[in-house]
Amino acid sequence: MTSLRILLRAIALLTAMAAGAMAGPFEEALPKFSADSYSDTEAAISAVAGSGHERALTVVEALRDGRLLAGAGQVYIREASNGMIDAATGEIVGGAGNLKPVRVNNRVRRAIEAALGNLTLLSSDTRTRFNAAQAVFRSRDASALPVLERAIAQESDLRVRGALESARAAVILNKPDAPAVEKKIAVEILSRRGDQDSLALLSNVSASSAPDLAKAASDAAEGIRTRLALWNALQNVWYGVSLGSVLLLAAIGLAITFGTMGVINMAHGEMVMIGAYTTFMVQEVIRLHAPGLFDASLFIALPLAFLTAGAVGVLVERCVIRFLYGRPLETLLATWGLSLILQQAVRTVFGPTNREVGTPGWMRGALEIGGLSLTYNRLAIVVFAFSVFAILLLVMRYTSLGLYVRAVTQNRRMAGSMGIRTNRIDALAFGLGSGVAGIAGVALSQIDNVSPNLGQGYIIDSFMVVVFGGVGNLWGTLIGAMTLGVANKMLEPYAGAVLGKIVLLITIIIFIQRRPRGLFALKGRAVEA
Amino acid sequence: MRTRSVLDRQTIVVIGFLAGAAMLVPIFNGLVAQDSALHVPDHLVPLLGKYLCFALLALSVDLIWGFCGILSLGHGAFFALGGYAMGMYLMRQVGSRGVYAHPVLPDFMVFLNWQELPWFWYGSDIFPIAVLMVVLAPGILALAFGWFAFRSRVTGVYLSIITQAMTFALMLAFFRNDMGFGGNNGLTDFKDILGFPLQAGSTRLVLFVVSAIALGLGYLLCRWLVESKFGKVLVAIRDAENRTRFLGYRVERYKLTVFIISAMLAGLAGALYVPQVGIINPGEFAPENSIEIVIWVAVGGRGTLAGAILGALVVNAGKTWFTGALPEFWLFALGGLFVFVTLLMPRGILGTGQELWDRMRQRSQLHQAAPATSQAAE
Numbered sequence: 001m002t003s004l005r006i007l008l009r010a011i012a013l014l015t016a017m018a019a020g021a022m023a024g025p026f027e028e029a030l031p032k033f034s035a036d037s038y039s040d041t042e043a044a045i046s047a048v049a050g051s052g053h054e055r056a057l058t059v060v061e062a063l064r065d066g067r068l069l070a071g072a073g074q075v076y077i078r079e080a081s082n083g084m085i086d087a088a089t090g091e092i093v094g095g096a097g098n099l100k101p102v103r104v105n106n107r108v109r110r111a112i113e114a115a116l117g118n119l120t121l122l123s124s125d126t127r128t129r130f131n132a133a134q135a136v137f138r139s140r141d142a143s144a145l146p147v148l149e150r151a152i153a154q155e156s157d158l159r160v161r162g163a164l165e166s167a168r169a170a171v172i173l174n175k176p177d178a179p180a181v182e183k184k185i186a187v188e189i190l191s192r193r194g195d196q197d198s199l200a201l202l203s204n205v206s207a208s209s210a211p212d213l214a215k216a217a218s219d220a221a222e223g224i225r226t227r228l229a230l231w232n233a234l235q236n237v238w239y240g241v242s243l244g245s246v247l248l249l250a251a252i253g254l255a256i257t258f259g260t261m262g263v264i265n266m267a268h269g270e271m272v273m274i275g276a277y278t279t280f281m282v283q284e285v286i287r288l289h290a291p292g293l294f295d296a297s298l299f300i301a302l303p304l305a306f307l308t309a310g311a312v313g314v315l316v317e318r319c320v321i322r323f324l325y326g327r328p329l330e331t332l333l334a335t336w337g338l339s340l341i342l343q344q345a346v347r348t349v350f351g352p353t354n355r356e357v358g359t360p361g362w363m364r365g366a367l368e369i370g371g372l373s374l375t376y377n378r379l380a381i382v383v384f385a386f387s388v389f390a391i392l393l394l395v396m397r398y399t400s401l402g403l404y405v406r407a408v409t410q411n412r413r414m415a416g417s418m419g420i421r422t423n424r425i426d427a428l429a430f431g432l433g434s435g436v437a438g439i440a441g442v443a444l445s446q447i448d449n450v451s452p453n454l455g456q457g458y459i460i461d462s463f464m465v466v467v468f469g470g471v472g473n474l475w476g477t478l479i480g481a482m483t484l485g486v487a488n489k490m491l492e493p494y495a496g497a498v499l500g501k502i503v504l505l506i507t508i509i510i511f512i513q514r515r516p517r518g519l520f521a522l523k524g525r526a527v528e529a
Numbered sequence: 530m531r532t533r534s535v536l537d538r539q540t541i542v543v544i545g546f547l548a549g550a551a552m553l554v555p556i557f558n559g560l561v562a563q564d565s566a567l568h569v570p571d572h573l574v575p576l577l578g579k580y581l582c583f584a585l586l587a588l589s590v591d592l593i594w595g596f597c598g599i600l601s602l603g604h605g606a607f608f609a610l611g612g613y614a615m616g617m618y619l620m621r622q623v624g625s626r627g628v629y630a631h632p633v634l635p636d637f638m639v640f641l642n643w644q645e646l647p648w649f650w651y652g653s654d655i656f657p658i659a660v661l662m663v664v665l666a667p668g669i670l671a672l673a674f675g676w677f678a679f680r681s682r683v684t685g686v687y688l689s690i691i692t693q694a695m696t697f698a699l700m701l702a703f704f705r706n707d708m709g710f711g712g713n714n715g716l717t718d719f720k721d722i723l724g725f726p727l728q729a730g731s732t733r734l735v736l737f738v739v740s741a742i743a744l745g746l747g748y749l750l751c752r753w754l755v756e757s758k759f760g761k762v763l764v765a766i767r768d769a770e771n772r773t774r775f776l777g778y779r780v781e782r783y784k785l786t787v788f789i790i791s792a793m794l795a796g797l798a799g800a801l802y803v804p805q806v807g808i809i810n811p812g813e814f815a816p817e818n819s820i821e822i823v824i825w826v827a828v829g830g831r832g833t834l835a836g837a838i839l840g841a842l843v844v845n846a847g848k849t850w851f852t853g854a855l856p857e858f859w860l861f862a863l864g865g866l867f868v869f870v871t872l873l874m875p876r877g878i879l880g881t882g883q884e885l886w887d888r889m890r891q892r893s894q895l896h897q898a899a900p901a902t903s904q905a906a907e
Contacts (some may be wrong), residue, residue, distance in 0.1 A: 264686055323872055328686045330871045333827060336820050337867020344860035460697050460816065463690050498701050503728045505698035509674075509691050513681040 026053035030088055032072035033063070033102050041102060042111045046143045049115035057086050057119040064112045069099035098451035099234040112501060118144040121151040126160055133163035137197065140174040166193045170201055183213055189383040191220030195371065199224045231371030236489050242378045244485025245385035246444065248478060250458040251465035252389060255477040256396075256468055261409065261429055263321055264332040267339035268462060269455025270346075271434040274312060275305035275441020276450045277346060280355045295360040298442060312342075313434025317427045325426075339455070347452040381443050392436065393474055405429045464508050470518030484508075543748055543835050546898060550577075551741035555734045574733045575805040582802035582843050585747050587825040588834060589794035592751050594823065595832030596760060596768035599786050600685075603692030604795050605819035606699050607667035611796025612809040613703075616716035617650060617724035618659035619727075619804060623720045636718070637711045647709045654770040656723060663800040664793040671792030672785070679781040679788070693816045698815035715810025722804050733805070740801045742840070746907065747794050751834050754790070763787055795876050805863045824863070830877025 024213045029047030033042045045063070062068040062077040067085065070077045076099060077086040084093050098104035104112070113133045120128050121144070129151070136144045148168045155161040169186035173180045178186075190198040202221040250272060280302040286293050287299070294298070316338060324331045363377040396402035404425045407415040416422045441454075448454060461484075469480025484504065491500035512518075554577060557569040569577075586608050593599040620635045629639040633646060652658040674695060678688055706712035725732040754760050762783050765773045774780045803809045812818075821844075829840025844866070851859040874881050 024837050079760060264689075320868055320872060330875065332600075332686065332689060333820075333823060334868050334871040337824075337864040337871075338861045340864030340867070344857070344864065347860075357654065397890065456817075460693060464694060467687060467690055498705055500696045502701050505701075509694055509698075512683060512687060512691055513677040515684045516681055516687060 024051060024053065026051035026056060027088060030059070030075050031073045031085075033075045034073050036070075036100075036103065037105070038105055038108055045108070045111045045115045049118050050143055050146055055088070055090060057116075058090070060112060060115050060119060062087070063102055063104065063226045064109075064116065066101050068102045071099040074445065075102075089401070092263050094387075103240050110124050114139045114141040114144070117141070118147045121147050121164070125155050129155070129157075132142045133160060133167045137163070137167040140170050140201075142171055142175050145171055145175075147490035153233045158383055162193075165189055166198070169193075170198075173201055174204075178215060180210055184216055187213070187216045187220050191223055192304050193226045195226050196228065199228065213260055225336075226370065235372055236493065237486060238372060238374060240486030240489035241482065242382055242485070243489055245382045246447070247436050247458075247461055247485050248385045248389060248481035249381070249443055250437070250439035251481055252385075252392060252460040252474070253433040253435070253440065254462045254466050255469075255474055256392070256405075256433035256436065257430055258463075258471065260473075261426065261433075262326075262328065264328050264335065265321075265430075265433070266332055266336040266459060267316065267342060267439055267455075268335075268434075269457070269459040270339045270342040271309040271313060271437035271455070272441040272444060272458060273346065273450075273452065273455040274309045274342070276445040276448075276454055277350060277355070277358070277441075278305040278308050278438065279442045279445045280350075280357050280450055283358055290434060294358065295362060296359060298359075298363075298446075301442045302439050306435040307438075309438025309441065309448070310431040310435030312438075314431040316434070317430035321430065322423065322426060327377065339459075343452045343455070351450070352452060354449040354451045357450050359446055363446065378448050384443050388436065388439065395432075396474065401425075401428060401432070436468075454514040464505070467512060467518055468508055470520035473518075473520045476518060476520035539833075540749070540752055540833050543838065544745055545806075547741045547745040547748075551738045554737060557665045558730070558734060571730050571733070574730070574737050574901075576849065578733070578737040578740045578805045579802060580842050581737070582798045582805070583822075583845050584838040584841040585740070585798035585801070586795050586822055587829070587837035588744070588747055588751055588820050589791040589798065591826045591829075591837035592754070592829065593787055593791045593833055594669070594826060595834070595837070596755050596767060597763045597784060598770070599784060599788060600689045600823065601692045601788075601791075602689045602816065602819050602823065603694075603696035604791070604822055605816075606696035606814055607671065607792040607795035608799040608802070608822075609665045609699075609703075609809065609811075609813035610666045610670060611799030612712055612798045612803040612813060613716065613799075614653075614659060614662040614796070615800035616719075616809040617653040617662075617710075619657060619719040619722060620716050621654035623718065626720055627718070629854065631839065635711070635716070637706075637714065637716075638709075641706060649709065663796050666775050667796035667799075668789050668793040671789045675788040679784045682781075693819065696814050696819055697816050700811050700816075703811035703814060711810070713811070715808060715812075716803075717808040717810070719804065719807055727804055736805050740805070743797060743801060747797070748834060748838065750790075750794075754787070755834070759783070759786075764770065777901070821863070824867055824870070826877075828866060828874075828877055830879030830881075830883075832852065833877070833879045836877050836879035843878070862892045 025047050028045045029051065032044035032047070035041070041063075048059055058077065059068065059075075067078045069078055069084070070410060075500055076084045076093065077087050079085055085091060086093050113135075117132050117139060118141065120132035121136065123129050123132065124195065133151075144169070148164060148171065152161065152164045152168065155164055166189055170190040172182050173186040173190065187202065190202055199221055202217045202224065250269075253271065254265065254268050257263050257268065279298065282301040282304060283294070283297045285515045286297050299423070314336070320334050320338065321331060324334060359377060363380055367374050367379060369375065396405065404420050405428075407418070407420055408425050408429075410421050415425075444454070444458075448457070465480045465484055466477055468484065469476030469478070487507075488500055488504055491503055494500075495503060554569055554574065557567050558574055560570065561568045589607075590601065590604050593601060623635065625632045627636040627639075629636050632637045634643060639647070653662070666708065674692075678691065683691065702708055703715075704713055710716065719727055721727055722732065722736075725735070727733075755763065762773065762778055765776075765778070766780055766783060770780055778802055799813075800807075824839075825840040825844050826837045827840070828844055829838065830836025844863075847862065848859060851862055869876065876884065
């Protein structure tokens, strides 16, 4: 016993030297761990966590990992490298007699989690502090209040400070004995934060408290609800734009082959698939030979996908479609056959299962604007779709190829008489449309499963977009894609995904009855197109 | 167009073939010894019956595509609707023999915790009503769809695309459990039809014979239609729609009528198909299936009626063989068939055969005529 007492004294002395204080709440709380009672352990945890002692985090973490040992009023931590150390001082100790790990149950575990949240509030890492503040905001653990106050006092980062303050507000609002003035301030802070969690907190308040506080809370909740509904609508519009740009990507190649050339290419979806598989191949090669290039893989895949799908397109045009000009229904059947062949070819070579296409680092994560969450990969696809659209528009308007394609579209024989080699233009235009489908595949490989069936999922939607927008008009395709995308996502919350889609399909079918040539029909005098 | 005598010959061949099949299959199945080469094993009977249903379906597509120029890429929807109407009847016949042994509700409704029959299932346990629904359901859909489409003069590829959208929308709808048609699983586990067990060999033989008779009657109906004045107008619409309209014909009415008849035939085919394969599910609505029907017609010969039957039988027999022997290559073969037929054999087997036959006859006539002229010159 004497040696023990000496040891205790030494501990106290060392602690005093280290922390500049005499035996505080931390030292007083530690022995409770050895009581082998869950409620004592819980009390010890909250006391240790509230003490603000520099070793508190180590102790609680050890407890979480089952490395906190106790016996005869003493507490130690087992370390992998140094054997046993004293929990209070961090000194290495030799054999410490008969020790047992401090037992935990679910209640204790919850206390540990809450305590860890509080403790990391004072971490030196900004991100850790922010996450800890969020954790406290969710747990609303009243014992965290002193630590929170300290953390707020010394916080310099604005974002973390905001998170800490709303965490404090949440705790105060949830604490029955907090003064009414503070509660009102808390309501104000929460209403400024204005998210779903604050809403839940505020609606809880209004039930049982002073009338003026209840009124403030319910007003704040109402305000949040309105704001949330607005953000929600905006988010849905964003989803719609995102879906619309996917549709745009898939349909824009079709707008060239079907819209301007009048060729029904049922194998269009397979060109998209070829683009996606090109991306897969590029990533495989990079993985094997140049892992450092992975973030650039999509940019390498873009031209390759364009060339591969474009080459397949030219081949298809030369071998099949050119014999079928002027017979759209036959073209439809022949290209459907081609799509079956391409699908099966890919299935034979790459196997029927989904292939893994990785996402480069710069496309991960999300951009938060107010209540909006824009994931970077969707953002990239939206930007990409619009860029492709712009480039294609410029190509059709300002390059000689575009000029020739338009000329051949308007009057094939006249164009031929003017010296345009219509055969070549057909092949090139078809190649262009297929190539654009290929680069659409690169983008879609990021959000869809890369499997032989990839293209089939898009073919009906793409045709809907082109027909809806009006054949022979790229702007029509843009408007069509965006309208369908946004309409689809706006319907989804009310009707569900499947029913929404059905409603949309029926709407398009009826729409085509009203305007058989689409939204932006080419005007002409021909009776039969 | 071909002369009347050729058409008659074709009709004789088709009816003769079907009558032969309807008589010989039961004989070879029941009376010929099992080890004989001519014996038709039991499992082959429903398979052959299935082919006949597909042939009837192809016939219905040929009626509108071959003779009126309406390329429907959604005819599978009418087929499936007919199938569902029959499936509902068969489902109700199960009665309390289902897994949950509910006297009225089919198993999937009990499973979904439904308390009572939805209104559109009323009367589905009465056979005549079921048969009526088999033709009415596709007919009404065709009426609604065609009324709008033909009146607003949606033609050609646009019509094809919206028919495809129609069957796609229906597929999505039937996949939903709330629709009340068994959702994903469709209707299956049938027990008997009109009191005869579906698994019994004799029931299957009867179904086969009924399919053959239905196909024969369907063929005669189509033949009669296209031979009549009505049919001549259809062909005129196919070849020059506006000119026909300017001549004073109500093009929409002709198109709508033939579209509805075709849809009803397709529904009938579906109704005969379901008891023979024992299941109907939303997969039948898949747009791919509908496109496949068109290729049967194209292979056999568009606009010949008999060609549609021939095409359906040949392609489906090929499919059965391929998916058994070389499953990997079936899609290659089917895809190649699409390309080959449209590029090199636009008139299909029958049309190309006819062409060769005519050419040979011409040449022999030329040979006979040549000596005569040379003699005259001397």
